[in-house]
Amino acid sequence: MRFPEDVPVLTDGVVTLRAHTVDDIEPAYRMCQDPVMQEWTTIPVPYLREHAVSFLTDVVPNGWRTNTMWAWAIEYEGRYAGTIDLGDGEGGVGEVGFALSPDVRGNGVMTRALKLAVRHAFDGLGWERVIWRAFVGNYASRRVAWKAGFRGLVRVQGGGRARGVRKDEWVATLGREDELEPQGNWWSVPMFEGGGIRLRGLRDSDAQRVQEACSDERTQYWLAGMPSPYRLEDAEGFIKTRLHLMAGGEGVAWAIADLASDELLGNVSIFDLNDRIDRTVGEIGYWMHPDARGRKVMTSAVELLIPHAFKPVAEGGLGRRRLVLKAAEGNSASAHVAEANGFTHVGTERAASPRRDGNYDNLLTFDLLADEYAAR
Numbered sequence: 001m002r003f004p005e006d007v008p009v010l011t012d013g014v015v016t017l018r019a020h021t022v023d024d025i026e027p028a029y030r031m032c033q034d035p036v037m038q039e040w041t042t043i044p045v046p047y048l049r050e051h052a053v054s055f056l057t058d059v060v061p062n063g064w065r066t067n068t069m070w071a072w073a074i075e076y077e078g079r080y081a082g083t084i085d086l087g088d089g090e091g092g093v094g095e096v097g098f099a100l101s102p103d104v105r106g107n108g109v110m111t112r113a114l115k116l117a118v119r120h121a122f123d124g125l126g127w128e129r130v131i132w133r134a135f136v137g138n139y140a141s142r143r144v145a146w147k148a149g150f151r152g153l154v155r156v157q158g159g160g161r162a163r164g165v166r167k168d169e170w171v172a173t174l175g176r177e178d179e180l181e182p183q184g185n186w187w188s189v190p191m192f193e194g195g196g197i198r199l200r201g202l203r204d205s206d207a208q209r210v211q212e213a214c215s216d217e218r219t220q221y222w223l224a225g226m227p228s229p230y231r232l233e234d235a236e237g238f239i240k241t242r243l244h245l246m247a248g249g250e251g252v253a254w255a256i257a258d259l260a261s262d263e264l265l266g267n268v269s270i271f272d273l274n275d276r277i278d279r280t281v282g283e284i285g286y287w288m289h290p291d292a293r294g295r296k297v298m299t300s301a302v303e304l305l306i307p308h309a310f311k312p313v314a315e316g317g318l319g320r321r322r323l324v325l326k327a328a329e330g331n332s333a334s335a336h337v338a339e340a341n342g343f344t345h346v347g348t349e350r351a352a353s354p355r356r357d358g359n360y361d362n363l364l365t366f367d368l369l370a371d372e373y374a375a376r
Contacts, residue, residue: 003061010072010120016113017072017084020056024073027080028052031101041099041140042162061265063087070125074113076104084113086121092128095120099143105140109149114148115180122176129175135160136168136321139243145172146247150182153248175363183250185273190308192254195266199254202239206255210235213289222331223287240267249274250283250320256292256301265292268301270309271320280321282309286337291304293333299340310370321370328353329362338366342373 004019063069071085082100087124159169251271311317327334343366351360
């Protein structure tokens, strides 16, 4: 193919994919100074202007001429906004890669560009499947792929490499006959306030309070699955994995914070939202910082979440039909939260709650149905 003459222009009326020009060198160079882009891609660091010159005037044109890489400049609002490329294609399967300028992120630009590129891979290049890859933790890229319909996500340990360092990698694919629409849910964390508390997303700055709460003797006793001792790195890991739950549709976690100081008082989650048998059920779980106990904080937190759990997904809720809450027999404070919020004790599983000493407590199960809650 000839460059730039044979580069097809792809557009949806908002975003346009076109051939790169020398005018793109300076904005591409500036884009590659972004620390976020340097963290999650394999570009050279430091990134010099000569790197941009080489990529746009040598690598990209040669890719088109040799039919080995098909790269477009992403144009948005009349200016260069990033680059997207298709590569390989042997056997009807190839890969897609992309990067977007920081000043246009959050406008859906990359999702539009990705849909244009993969549609061309199928209709223009005759591919049967497109592969997306990203280093684990690059949730921005993962969300773009999810919005464009990529599915079957797996984690490959050590599957990626950047500047001589091996990193775990996410991989997902999209087939010719697949819809270019999200599969499953990517939950958000709406904020709620009431009863002197605020429910909000967990932040990195909450780690110290998380560690304090989860190191507490009472918390450790009833939640035997927690690490012991519970270190600051455990708290930091807990916060990071909450985003993974939401991205996979598995659950949502809220920090319970003081309304005045915004200091973390505890955590409440709704999880098991992807149950293989019944995806209309969710389970509520929680823990408290010791200095927040005795103030009805958890009762208020669960009360704030119930309407959101039962609200239809189309209206921004979790679309649950039934909520479940479990408490070890003897954990009267936890059971009281369920009872105070109108949950019904529906059964007791014998010797089902493990303790650290190797023994087991009975496990009480409570539930609340959407229709009975609406009838209150």
